[in-house]
Amino acid sequence: MARPEKHVLICAHSRDADDPKGSCTARGSTPLIQAFSKEFSERGLWGKIKFNTTSCMGSCEHGPIMLVYPEGVMYGKVQLSDVNRIIDEHLVGGEPVEALKVPKDVWD
Numbered sequence: 001m002a003r004p005e006k007h008v009l010i011c012a013h014s015r016d017a018d019d020p021k022g023s024c025t026a027r028g029s030t031p032l033i034q035a036f037s038k039e040f041s042e043r044g045l046w047g048k049i050k051f052n053t054t055s056c057m058g059s060c061e062h063g064p065i066m067l068v069y070p071e072g073v074m075y076g077k078v079q080l081s082d083v084n085r086i087i088d089e090h091l092v093g094g095e096p097v098e099a100l101k102v103p104k105d106v107w108d
């Protein structure tokens, strides 16, 4: 397998509805994962960019959380309306989307 240019990780962790931490699934990660998968297929990105779901990455309150390597950029509160922007500007264009990064005290 060829080494991917980037690796995208999206949290798909869930917790009980009454858990005060909540989860990325409760905050909308499932439709987000589906939207990225669809765009990856339509744009033929699977060979260049690896995409996986993960368990909790520890920043639940900023979820849905998404992490992009090799840059180590963490995005938070990612919405469906952000999918094309992240793909166009960062995953394809190479420039992280500053406005969608988690606050600096979480992880820059």
Ligand code: FES
Pocket: 011, 012, 013, 014, 022, 023, 024, 025, 055, 056, 057, 058, 059, 060, 061, 063, 065
């Ligand atoms: S549940 Fe996604 S970061 Fe914790």
